[in-house]
Amino acid sequence: MAAESSPNADVEALSYEDAREQLLGVVGKLEAGGASLEESLALWERGEALAKRCEQWLEGARKRLAAARDQAAEG
Numbered sequence: 001m002a003a004e005s006s007p008n009a010d011v012e013a014l015s016y017e018d019a020r021e022q023l024l025g026v027v028g029k030l031e032a033g034g035a036s037l038e039e040s041l042a043l044w045e046r047g048e049a050l051a052k053r054c055e056q057w058l059e060g061a062r063k064r065l066a067a068a069r070d071q072a073a074e075g
Contacts, residue, residue: 007042008049016057023050 011019026047030040 008046011046011049011053014050014053016054019050019053019057023047023054026050 014022026043029035030043030047035043
């Protein structure tokens with residue numbers, strides 16, 4: 001069996017805004033129901049990947065703000 005890339009591999013390249021928008025879409029689809037179990041699991045996994053990407057962006061922003069504050073306090 002050949003190794004396949006993750007179906008959510010594209011998430012790593014998304015901006016915060018794009019990841020958040022897609023996450024809202026995933027949540028809406030899950031809340032609407034009607035998807036098969038397999039589709040629901042795929043949506044859930046994508047939602048988890050998107051949420052993680054948003055957290056990465058936010059953590060990066062927190063670090064940049066802290067560094068800017070520290071630099072301003074020194075200057």
